[in-house]
Amino acid sequence: MNKFLKITMLAAIPLWGLTSCLDDNKYAYFHPNESWGTIVGTPENFKIETDNGNTLRVTENLDPSFPVEDSLRVVATFTPLEQTGENSFDIRVNAMKKLLTKMPVYLSELTPDEIDSLGTDPIDIENAWFGAGEYLNIEFIIFVNDPQKAHFLNLVVDEEKSTPEEVFVTLRHNAFKDETRQKGWGRVSFDIAGLVPAGKDQIKVTLQWTGYSGVPDSASGIFKLREQNSSFSVTRPAGSNDVRTKSVTIR
Structure with a gap:
């Protein structure tokens, strides 16, 4: 199970608004x-x-x-x-x-049980941006009942949909039937440098996820290796202003 991400959510903080573009240089304006x-x-x-x-x-x-x-x-x-x-x-x-940082996972490298463990539970993305020409950084929101109950998060590469010019990745969440009673906030960093094909210095990345509205969502941007970074758009969940979030456990 070492393919799966284990992180501990940080202390509760107010939620911040999203910019129309996702850029590591703009992170300082949020925090x-x-x-x-x-x-x-x-x-x-x-x-x-x-x-x-x-x-x-x-x-x-x-x-x-x-x-x-x-x-x-x-x-x-x-x-x-x-x-x-x-x-x-x-x-x-x-x-x-x-800040635990993991590699993306490929469905072709997983067993049927591991694929099932990826889960299909909703997750809302609050902020996301490329960093250091190496990482996809994400701040997210999930709903929990027991803050100590473990959830799974993973970034899954869609190998069938991806091309040498564009890679599709999906943020997957397994809540293990934890009840959705209170908001929890967390952050994770994925090393996506390996998604750039050999001989190239950039690729279009499309991030996909399904939020608590039940509607699949996505955002795209050009990821460039090293210190070059680009951006893509995300939408903050409606009604998330003025909300405080709980500290919960993810793995």
Whole structure:
């Protein structure tokens, strides 16, 4: 079952509006002084290479209990202290959360039981964007009853529908019959660099999902390798303003 994503939802936060385009550079407007990125270094001396191309050198760490590891994906909240270059900053880290990052799965590589475990339960996408020329980052909403009951999330490649010019991926959710009593919010990062065909530096990505309205939805954009990123459109679920969400468990 190591093909499946295991994440723990973060603390409850207000929901933010979507832009018409999905762009890693616009993430800062949703979450000031919060970045998704990758740790480079050791617990004694590390920096965070963010998904939007900034280098954050940690000079003060107010979250010393967090297990810093080289190459670990994190979401960090911080206070900027000094700009040291065009895209470089010294910062004070206020808190860090591990951001589990998984590869997409291919139906052709799964057993019938694993395919069944992908589930067909609804999921609402709140924000999504490409990051660092490598990742598809997603913030999502699901409904739960027991915050400790495990759910499954996976990004599934539609091999039959995909072409060398466009790849179709579906965000799948298995709630394991958990009742839909309260909102839960979470985030996940998928490494989609491998979806770009050999010899090319970009591909059109169409993300598909089915929300709680029961209507299939999709959004498309041009994903470019490395530091080049593009965008696509998503629609926030109606009536989600002024909602607070619960912390729940996903795997």
